[in-house]
Amino acid sequence: MRVSRLMLVTLRDDPAEAEIPSHKLLLRGGYMRRVASGVYAYLPLLWRVLSKISAIVRQEMNATGALETLLPALQPASLWERSGRWQGYTAGEGIMFHLVDRQERSLGLGPTHEEVITALAADLLRSYRQLPVSLYQIQTKFRDEIRPRFGLMRGREFIMKDAYSFHADEADLRLTYARMDQAYRRIFSRCGLRTVAVEADSGAIGGSASQEFMVTAAAGEDLILSSADGRYAANQERACSLPEPAVPLVCPSPEAVELHTPGQHSIEDLCAAHGLEPSQTVKVLLLLARCAIGQARVVLVSLRGDQQLNPTKLANAVSAAVGEGAGALLELEPISAEQIRSEGLPEWPLGCLGPHLGDELLSGARSWHPAFLRLADATAAELDVFVCGANRPDTHLVGARWEALGGARPSVADLRSAQPGERCLQDPTQRLEASRGIEVGHIFQLGRKYSQALEATFTNEQGLDEPLWMGCYGIGVSRLAQAAVEQHHDQQGICWPVAIAPFEVIVVVASAQDPVQVALGETLHDKLEQAGLEVLLDDRSERAGVKFKDADLIGIPWRVVVGRGAASAQVELVERASGAKSEMAADAVVAQLQQTILAARGGLALGSS
RNA sequence: CGGGAUGUGGCGCAGCUUGGUAGCGCACUUCGUUCGGGACGAAGGGGCCGCAGGUUCGAAUCCUGUCAUCCCGACCA
Incomplete structure (x- = not known):
């Protein structure tokens, strides 16, 4: 190929729209052009890179025995309603592009393909004799991201390899999951990428076990916490650690004592004013949870004062607490004083809240469920005696005890964010180290979530029908290409690994x-x-x-x-x-x-x- | 959606405060000199100043609205 015939247009200056090196270099090197926010034209050089990555992915997927297929991007709403995800994916902050056709039918552009594939499985898979089977495709996905970012890193239209496996039992699912794990490691290593596999949250896809593959890079959007020996690594959304022990609160009196705390609305202010340690306090956060079905619920979270709330863990805990009947959790946001007012409720002593805040505060609410959903992180629940708000303005309690506070006790869950420097759960002599990563792959054991919803069953050896066991496995092909640049460049430009160079x-x-x-x-x-x-x-x-x-x-x-x-x-x-x-x-x-x-x-x- | 910023030839920017002929560098075309790390000179082409209203004799510049893009948060491959 001759450069003179390549339509190569390189730029001398960094385009103003690009922020990180890989994005700048792909634009400057004539690899791509932006067409709309989060939508890019892949120019001939980049298409060669993408094709090479796809070829590696194909080889490795084929080697696992998976079958290549191509599913429609345009999908009927009815399919998504059956899985219960139409609402969650289109309403609120849902990310599915959707439209109405000339017959007034609702359709969506596929952000992922669990529904379509499961419906096909329901249609085609009848007997355990056909199992296991895996299908994959390399295809353009559409997601109306709340904030597209960094070129191909987070696009609204992007190329993804997604694979789905079907099994007669969970043990067999685990076997394929492990095989995919190995295939993924080979794919990334063949592409010349340094990656780390981390424990991950399953997110909206659902299911049980899941693992992400991160390309380590400073520009990564995710925070990875890992032990120095590499035996533990997790996305911060998911990571667990041993919290530092609380500083004991010396409290001579068995009764809680009131403390006048004018204007001390934050843990820092409170501790600074009275010589307390944050770990001696319990802070209370109020959030509003909106689900697809039913009334909004006020979530009352109790956390030890020195701990940070992990929104992902909280969302999971709330979903579990409200149960399947409430449908998907659409929104989980801190409550504002205005919202309380517009519910027609009297003012709450925000800034001086304690875990024993009574449900009577919710009586007469216009639209909210009349009882708090009470959750506490284990670090807070384990405190024998602590400082917390008194539920009255400018007043806190010193020497509060859970049993003495009275009222409904919260459910205990892991709600705290693990932080760098904390001790590892499986080896307390090691401490978590932070690094940043770009998620290029994610594998899930879905279990029977979709097969039950879409009635995808097979006949087992005993002649009985039961739902299929499923796994799903994604790779962001276009994101991977940019991640490779992020990991392989210098002052002069890109340094492609040979295997994926154009x-x-x-x-x-x-x-x-x-x-x-x-x-x-x-x-x-x-x-x-x-x-x-x-x-x-x-x-x-x-x-x-x-x-x-x-x-x-x-x-x-x-x-x-x-x-x-x-x-x-x-x-x-x-x-x-x-x-x-x-x-x-x-x-x-x-x-x-x-x-x-x-x-x-x-x-x-x-x-x- | 909340917060911040920016919209001026293909790219990077100045001009706006204080209204009066639309500029610079790169890129592009032609000619000449050059020729192993983004050459030099000369000549040239290309701009609804994001869009719509308004103020004004006159608006890139002032006012209002709107759209788009980027950055910080929630989402994810």
């Missing part, structure tokens, strides 16, 4: 005016292609410096410079990533590159997709 070699003719150089460049290009390599020939009549800069920017792993030595058939070979240069005979360079590159491809032969 081209493997670029032959740069230093002077397009010199017929000897031009001829040698052409010859080399042809020979390298005949050797089975993917070769770019920079035949433009630019000055050498411009071509070198562009070659570095677009990040082709190997550069062959045909220049001054052309008359004596000498060329220069430069490795992009290391910058290592060597002079050699033009004849020798073909064999050398063939050997090096074929090895670096990791078994992916040309055109093997």
